[in-house]
Amino acid sequence: MLFVPGNNPGMLLNADVYGADALILDLEDAVAPAEKDAARVLVRNALSACGYQGCEIIVRINPLGSGYTGEDISAIVPLRPDMLMPTKVSDAGAIREVSRMMAEAERESGLAEGTVGLLPLIETAAGVERAYEIAAADPRVKAIFLGAEDLSSDLQAIRSKPGGEIAYARGRMVMAARAAGVDVYDTPFTDVNDEEGLRQDAELARALGFTGKAVISPRHVEAVNQAFTPGEGEIRYAREVMDAIEEGKRLGRGAVSLRGKMIDKPIVDRALRVLETARALGLGGAEHE
Amino acid sequence: MSKLVEGIAEAVRRSGLKDGMTVSFHHHLRNGDYVLNMVLEEAARQGIRGLTVQASSLFDAHLPLIDHMKSGVVTGLETDYMSGGIGREISRGVLGQPVIFRSHGGRPEAIESGRVHIDVAFIAAPAADPLGNANGVAGPAACGSLGYAMSDAKCADTVVLVTDHIEEYPLIPASIGEEDVDIVARVDSIGDPGGIVSGTTRITRDPVGLAIARYAAQVIEASGLCREGFSFQTGAGGASLAVTQYLKPIMKRLGVTGSFGLGGITGYMVDMLEEGYFRSLLDVQCFDLRAVQSIRDNPRHFEVSATRYAGPHAKSAAVDSLDVVVLGATEIDTDFNVNVHTDSNGYIIGGSGGHSDTAAGAKLAMIVAPLYRARLPIVVDRVLTRSTPGKTVDVLVTQRGIAVNPLRGDLEEKLRAFGLPVVDIHELKERAERVTGKPETVRPGGRVVARVEYRDGSIIDEIRSTEE
The missing domain is CATH 3.20.20.60 (Phosphoenolpyruvate-binding domains)
Structure with a gap:
């Protein structure tokens, strides 16, 4: 502004x-x-x-x-x-x-x-x-x-x-x-x-x-x-979070962990926000590898 | 007979200078130069008249030249550039015959081909030995490169070095060699260091200029030319220099090392050399103290003659290998012709310098300019003076959009694919006029006071007197 x-x-x-x-x-x-x-x-x-x-x-x-x-x-x-x-x-x-x-x-x-x-x-x-x-x-x-x-x-x-x-x-x-x-x-x-x-x-x-x-x-x-632009590391981590969640769903697991830490809803919400911001800024947040 | 003489009076006498001759000067001392004034004043004192001044550029420090024109000591002028103070008098018609404007490449071509004959070259030399070896890197008036003096030294009938700093023979390195020098004149001072080079050249803080520079750097990336071996030239003014600031992170990200930086060299280009962004600098002129120190101390910062820089007659010249040049403009028309000679009232305020040479040579010739200056749009229907032909200009970058020459459809596609705001040049003109209104065009209607000679020797425009 x-x-x-x-x-x-x-x-x-x-x-x-x-x-x-x-x-x-x-x-x-x-x-x-x-x-x-x-x-x-x-x-x-x-x-x-x-x-x-x-x-x-x-x-x-x-x-x-x-x-x-x-x-x-x-x-x-x-x-x-x-x-x-x-x-x-x-x-x-x-x-x-x-x-x-x-x-x-x-x-x-x-x-x-x-x-x-x-x-x-x-x-x-x-x-x-x-x-x-x-x-x-x-x-x-x-x-x-x-x-x-x-x-x-x-x-x-x-x-x-x-x-x-x-x-x-x-x-x-x-x-x-x-x-x-x-x-x-x-x-x-x-x-x-x-x-x-x-x-x-x-x-x-x-x-x-x-x-x-x-x-x-x-x-x-x-x-x-x-x-206010998410850094590369932040975007990468957000993608890993979303990938881990997908993987967990596929395997029918209730609780998912990434790098030894539990991923709960706030972490997922934050990852979604980072990816949404990245996408809005044209940083390719939508891609899942 | 010794080449060394004391004072300018004896040098002028010994040079054989007579009525009607052509005398040449270089502009490496820029606005700090004393030599041109010193020589003409002495010529006037000795009663010599009808001289043609052949100067690579003129600055307001040379305003006494106007009085010599009025008194008839000087009756002809050929140059590549003149600052506004001199330009105003020329535009008012102080000189009986038209000035001939050339480019930095066109001038040595004219001299070396014999189209222009120099009777006596007076070459300001910051350091010299008694036999005429000279360079620009030592002495109190050190200016760095002496690139614009080299064809004069080679071709003039008589070559007079004017220096305030004599070193023991042999002076090394020597930009000008004793084999070409007739007379070495020792004087008290050849120039004011404060006017020769600025202490530091600073990047613009004007946010519009920075916005333009950011776009310009993106255009370079989008063009695909920023690859291993990339070569680059930019001016020292306004948005041009700021492009380097935005180019660096792009080169770093792409992992590109450039082959050479070209042209008038500033401290910013020296930084890029020292930080490894470019393998070398080819320097025809130094703009600031850092550049002067660097050309003296760093063997990869190399002095080149105006011919090697931009000569259209050379077997090859550095501009022909140039990838990207960033240039300014006082106005540009919808056919991409650029004016760097005259202002909106028709007064002379500049000249080609290397503008048309680098535009012709570079793979990407980019004009950076604000869409409007004060109340005037930069884009017009037809430029008042055609300095650089539109067919050699590839793209115009403004803060409100980027116009690509229709001859470069390939480039337009690349810029669009990169997400840059590409706009038709007519649309840019309309955008500017929506803000400024359509200004009435002033076209001076007096007699011809200057002709613009393109680098190929053809006359591409005439400049008329502002006095009817």
Whole structure:
């Protein structure tokens, strides 16, 4: 997921060429108050002119109480982005309020209610504590997103590269999302020039259970894609698991073991997920040898 | 009589330089060169007029040349490339007769065949001995290869080395041999090291450039040319150099060792040599300090003349054995003709250099360019200046798709099978115009200020003055 400032025509123009699965066109923090109107018009035009084939489109809107939310929603919803990202979401009520405004905009532009989804940005202590409520607040919510910069400030914590200060929030977010049956995305790594740090941070996010991770620079897309791509060893092991299961079925065995370890349902589920991801990425996960 | 003289004044006098003669210069000192200005200033002081300058390339450091044109000291110019500052004045018509543009291979062909006659070659020599053996790897103005000076040294009536670093006889290695040299002129300084080579050439950080480079590397893999003995050339600018970064892991994965890297050489190509990706580098020009150090110290990093690099008349030239070349463009038309001479307003901003030579020689000639620059699409109906003929260009790689020359149906199939986004070039043009609109074409209508001579000696285009 690549953040793209909504007030930068050059970046909007080429946003879909870097290999990101999703683009987050930003009307919020990247845009100064004096430029909110201009950015809204620019993003609206970019959405209708650029097409952005092959990328999921998310528009980050200004938070309730900023005075811009209503205009953001009524300008953007008619262009049918995949999701809106409301910011500083701290309770389920905010989601229901935004959803209601979106329903109105959908009605006015002749769209079916629920066409546009929601990806709440959770970046306050209250929001993290209520992450499950937020994730389950409305059927529009397809995923939740952790914003570590504002959160650290709210926590009065010191933001660090290893991220010990957000360890609890990361765990809590993944827990809440999975419990509510939605996806969950990790905060961006903000040092544009630290490639090794980026790789470690992305691998940690994947290991913790995040669906994906946001980036603030096009140059980070490849490393994050790589971190979230199953490795050769992982794919091989997943295939071995599936082969062992097939073999067990053929021989009519109830319990199957591989390399001396019992293979139970969670292991099979994980293997299936790895193979499905590999297949989606064209890594040949479907082949059984 | 000793060959060694002190100062440029005595050298010019001894050279017999007279009105109407042709003087030649190489461009290995690039934007740090003092020699061209030094010689023309002295010629002017001695009252010599009507000179034709035969330079392998010109940079903005040579802007005093324009004043010599205005005063009549210089009345003719032949070159392979000129930077924008000089190009602007030429486009405005400062010179009475048209400039002749050649390519890096076409220039030595013209010289060695006698079509171009050089009366006096003034050859900047970073290191020389008193009898005229010279190289580019020692001295304060070390520039590495002296490949572009070699045909001048062989063919000029009089050869003057200009140096600020004399070593004891015999200087070894010698790129230019004493048998060809008449005069060795010692001067205080031949160039500014800061302008000669950059400390390090850096790969672009522009994410669009990197996206293009990634596609370009995939095109190379898909073409099937990246196999044992693979040979490769890339430019030093923009997305071109970044292709090496994406090519390395592909060569590693395929277990391929290349036979040679060619051309203007950067530190990135030196890395590839030292890391074993290529068995050798054939170097006609060094672009950075790493390349200069490497050509001095590594016997597998080898200096070649412009003729051996790209000469169309040579019995064979390295470009003829080249698998892949990655090139830039200011614009490309739907027939794949490429312009590297003029900008969108018709001003001269460059020249062929080795563009058309390598495109003609390489099995895969690839243009890498962003689909639009600022508000201008890269693909046009007809290029303003035809620098490189479309029939020698195989593929255009942009961030929004890859267009294959219809003459290369075989290649198109391979790229499609590889899953690359192959698009008709007309469609690419339309995609760009959907964003930028269709720009009005500027076609300067003044008199002819330059002619583009292709490597076979034919004139393939004319450049007109921007002043009506």
